[in-house]
Amino acid sequence: MTAWLFDLGNTRLKFAPLHPDGSLGEVMAVAHDGTRFDAGWEQRLPARCEACSLSSVAAPALRGALLEALASRCGRVSIASTLARCDGVTIAYADPRRLGVDRFLALLAAHARGNGPSLVVGVGTALTVDLVDAQGRHRGGRIAPSPALMRQALHARTAQLPADGGSYAEFAADTADALVSGCEGAALALVERSREAAHALLGARPHLLLHGGGAPALAARLDGAEPAPSLVLEGLARWARMERIFA
Structure with a gap:
């Protein structure tokens, strides 16, 4: 399975492939200003993946833009939440x-x-x-x-x-x-x-x-x-x- 991880913070989106052994691949980053990502950001995302997980503390509109981009690339998208x-x-x-x-x-x-x-x-x-x-x-x-x-x-x-x-x-x-x-x-x-x-x-x-x-x-x-x-x-x-x- 090809799997990716995405961390959407207040100033950057960081993402990396997840290897079968649980280790991370090369970590990449795209900056944003809180309302939109830097130009050309979608071209840096993986073209296709079977599944991905997202952690986000950014504004809902920015998270929505990322989820829309991932929906056309990933077979399954999950969003992390804090658990007791x-x-x-x-x-x-x-x-x-x-x-x-x-x-x-x-x-x-x-x-x-x-x-x-x-x-x-x-x-x-x-x-x-x-x-x-x-x-x-x-x-x-x-x-x-x-x-x-x-x-x-x-x-x-x-x-x-x-x-x-x-x-x-x-x-x-x-x-x-x-x-x-x-x-x-x-x-x-x-x-x-x-x-x-x-x-x-x-x-x-x-x-x-x-x-x-x-x-x-x-x-x-x-x-x-x-x-x-x-x-x-x-x-x-x-x-x-x-x-x-x-x-």
Whole structure:
């Protein structure tokens, strides 16, 4: 069976073939602005596949455009949703539907790696932090603006503050540098505080996994952080296997 996985986030569509052994093939990406994909995006999709699974946190109209494109290419399309229990992971939320499916799938992938407790950090439009213990229990998490969103918000309210640019420094001597240092520094502090709290709660230092477009900027300043750019797709593969989507 030819199977594909699609992860539609707030700024990019990522997709990859799923091999019979459960591993991912080459991951591809298409950008979008929240309302439409970049020009030529449909030509980058697989021409044909027997089945595919989709994870989406994007606007309904954008998801609808993708589903329409997939309907003519894929024999069967399934859409992932957050479950209270799946693949050894138990979600902390009383109403699992309120936990974003991207966070849910990232937790599945983190637990499946078998490294004990994990702190899963997503750096996209939002900064999300979730803790899963060695037994697969989700202990909850946090949501905050990402460094990029912080910059955009400051620029929107105070136009003379640049929306991008600058270099990180602990004590910056330039406005652009101070902005990137402050916004990234706030994210770093939240992650480190969460890691310390997780250590105190579990009695063990959690493995730190970073994913999302903004993760590389933080990874180098977080000791022991492991980049996991395809974590949501990995989790989508686990969900599809448990739900027997490609059986």
